[in-house]
Amino acid sequence: MAQADSPFQPRPVPGQPSVSKLVLLGSGSVGKSSLALRYVKHDFKSVVPTVGCAFFTKVVDLGASSLKLEIWDTAGQEKYHSVCHLYFRGANAALLVYDITQKDSFHKAQQWLAELEKEHPVGEVVVMLVGNKTDLGEQREVTLQEGKEFAESKNLLFMETSAKLNDQVSEVFSTVAQELLRREKVRKSHTPGNEAVDLNEGPARQARCCAH
Amino acid sequence: MEDIHTSLKEGVPKSRRGEIWQFLALQYRLRHRLPNKHQPPDMSYKELLKQLTAQQHAILVDLGRTFPTHPYFSVQLGAGQLSLFNLLKAYSLLDKEVGYCQGISFVAGVLLLHMSEDQAFEMLKFLMYDLGFRKQYRPDMMSLQIQMYQLSRLLHDYHRDLYNHLEENEISPSLYAAPWFLTLFASQFPLGFVARVFDMIFLQGTEVIFKVALSLLSSQETLIMECENFETIVEFLKNTLPDMNTSEMEKIITQVFEMDISKQLHAYEVEYHVLQDELQESSYACEDSESVERLERANSQLKRQNMDLLEKLQVAHAKIQALESNLENLLTRETKMKTLIRTLEQDKMAYQKTVEQIRKLLPADALSNCESLLRDLNCNPNNKAKAGNKP
Numbered sequence: 384m385a386q387a388d389s390p391f392q393p394r395p396v397p398g399q400p401s402v403s404k405l406v407l408l409g410s411g412s413v414g415k416s417s418l419a420l421r422y423v424k425h426d427f428k429s430v431v432p433t434v435g436c437a438f439f440t441k442v443v444d445l446g447a448s449s450l451k452l453e454i455w456d457t458a459g460q461e462k463y464h465s466v467c468h469l470y471f472r473g474a475n476a477a478l479l480v481y482d483i484t485q486k487d488s489f490h491k492a493q494q495w496l497a498e499l500e501k502e503h504p505v506g507e508v509v510v511m512l513v514g515n516k517t518d519l520g521e522q523r524e525v526t527l528q529e530g531k532e533f534a535e536s537k538n539l540l541f542m543e544t545s546a547k548l549n550d551q552v553s554e555v556f557s558t559v560a561q562e563l564l565r566r567e568k569v570r571k572s573h574t575p576g577n578e579a580v581d582l583n584e585g586p587a588r589q590a591r592c593c594a595h
Numbered sequence: 596m597e598d599i600h601t602s603l604k605e606g607v608p609k610s611r612r613g614e615i616w617q618f619l620a621l622q623y624r625l626r627h628r629l630p631n632k633h634q635p636p637d638m639s640y641k642e643l644l645k646q647l648t649a650q651q652h653a654i655l656v657d658l659g660r661t662f663p664t665h666p667y668f669s670v671q672l673g674a675g676q677l678s679l680f681n682l683l684k685a686y687s688l689l690d691k692e693v694g695y696c697q698g699i700s701f702v703a704g705v706l707l708l709h710m711s712e713d714q715a716f717e718m719l720k721f722l723m724y725d726l727g728f729r730k731q732y733r734p735d736m737m738s739l740q741i742q743m744y745q746l747s748r749l750l751h752d753y754h755r756d757l758y759n760h761l762e763e764n765e766i767s768p769s770l771y772a773a774p775w776f777l778t779l780f781a782s783q784f785p786l787g788f789v790a791r792v793f794d795m796i797f798l799q800g801t802e803v804i805f806k807v808a809l810s811l812l813s814s815q816e817t818l819i820m821e822c823e824n825f826e827t828i829v830e831f832l833k834n835t836l837p838d839m840n841t842s843e844m845e846k847i848i849t850q851v852f853e854m855d856i857s858k859q860l861h862a863y864e865v866e867y868h869v870l871q872d873e874l875q876e877s878s879y880a881c882e883d884s885e886s887v888e889r890l891e892r893a894n895s896q897l898k899r900q901n902m903d904l905l906e907k908l909q910v911a912h913a914k915i916q917a918l919e920s921n922l923e924n925l926l927t928r929e930t931k932m933k934t935l936i937r938t939l940e941q942d943k944m945a946y947q948k949t950v951e952q953i954r955k956l957l958p959a960d961a962l963s964n965c966e967s968l969l970r971d972l973n974c975n976p977n978n979k980a981k982a983g984n985k986p
Contacts, residue, residue: 411653411657412660429659429660430663431660431663431701432700434698434777434778435769435770435777436770437833438826438833460653462734463736465734465735465736470769
């Protein structure tokens with residue numbers, strides 16, 4: 384993991400972990416950048432609002448295999464919706480982040496999902512719903528149950544986290560990485576054409592994965 | 596004005612900076628009056644502060660995240676944050692279309708570090724409306740996307756190697772330059788540099804952002820070329836590029852003062868719109884990038900020609916208009932003259948008739964007497980009239 388902290392990583396060569404693009408979506412100030420910062424740099428500090436987009440990478444070690452995540456941290460304010468498609472093009476995974484102390488941010492996460500589905504057919508992208516700021520439990524406005532139920536209804540992964548206390552943060556990313564690897568294996572074991580359910584493995588996505 | 600130009604190039608004392616910005620804004624407004632429909636609504640800062648904004652939450656969550664390490668802004672709900680809140684709230688009420696958009700808090704913050712709240716409000720209005728920065732924060736963010744395209748084209752034309760290197764690594768300006776434009780460099784760069792950038796913005800307007808971006812990128816071209824992949828380049832642009840020493844900063848400022856790219860920016864904007872239209876028409880057309888590039892180049896050349904011609908056309912139009920109004924003037928004068936002539940002619944005829952009648956009424960000797968009298972009076976019209984009336 385120390386390697387991922389260095390700003391100058393060795394150039395990926397064939398045989399190295401495959402690369403997946405993960406986008407962080409959600410309203411302003413729910414903790415998208417903080418989750419990324421906590422996970423990638425093991426740090427928590429006050430961050431400036433993300434205008435446009437920030438970018439991190441990290442190799443997720445899953446024992447037998449590993450996966451390199453390109454983490455794209457997007458601007459949360461609604462005003463930026465119109466430019467966000469610039470960033471989530473070609474995404475393999477998305478974290479829909481909301482703040483458990485802000486009901487509104489939970490509704491916005493649902494809108495983000497709709498936005499994402501406009502660009503990517505359902506099921507193509509691994510999506511996890513993430514309720515952040517469990518350290519502020521006494522101000523909670525969205526129950527664990529509500530989050531869970533919505534995630535189940537839309538077939539999303541789900542977790543609650545605290546970027547501040549470093550609770551469940553690395554679990555979020557490794558769970559998503561595992562799911563990405565699982566889907567990749569499923570894809571590899573099926574020859575194209577036999578796959579009836581997963582219609583989404585477009586060549587563009589493959590190309591992005593192999594580009595590095 | 597020349598003196599100001601020179602001193603801004605060298606940098607101005609921090610304590611006078613706020614005054615100088617306000618002076619430059621005043622000068623700009625004297626020379627460029629904003630058309631009425633682009634003017635901000637006429638509402639005073641005090642009035643606005645009394646109202647409530649719908650953007651309260653969005654503003655509040657950004658207060659602690661704007662210059663979080665600067666002593667003036669770091670205290671939670673301290674003087675700095677309160678002023679910032681007031682300013683952003685007032686602006687969001689003034690400009691309903693933009694409201695509060697992330698990025699503005701940094702611009703407002705820089706102003707507050709140099710002047711009082713109400714002065715900062717006036718200068719924020721100046722930057723947003725008079726200089727036109729508000730366009731990039733509008734809901735469709737169209738202007739931001741155009742700016743990204745313009746920057747990419749400038750790199751393509753002036754720093755081809757760098758452009759190619761970035762393209763090969765799939766790094767478009769929207770990845771690194773969006774915060775440069777949306778915060779006028781204030782969110783990522785040292786404040787000493789940001790203040791210098793603001794000096795130039797008050798002097799030259801929105802173009803400065805492009806010039807600084809170009810100058811920054813080109814000054815570090817060698818190091819950027821040494822970064823071998825997507826991540827290292829992005830990392831470099833985000834963290835290493837802003838971290839410059841004084842002499843590097845001075846070099847960039849000097850370069851910016853020497854650059855003139857207004858024509859190109861205009862041409863690329865037109866080009867963007869044309870390309871967008873074409874893209875919509877042929878979104879399923881082939882994606883042969885080489886031919887696209889060739890077409891693009893041809894297209895941009897044609898566009899430039901077109902622009903020149905347009906300019907000439909405009910000049911010609913203005914001339915025609917002037918001549919037409921001139922002609923109109925002359926025509927009205929002519930008709931006036933004609934009517935005048937007509938009435939004079941009628942008068943003359945009437946007089947002639949009267950004279951005829953008088954002649955008939957008078958005996959012949961009296962008439963000859965009269966005529967000699969007329970000759971004596973030397974045809975003075977007044978005397979003539981009196982003489983005519985004499986029986």
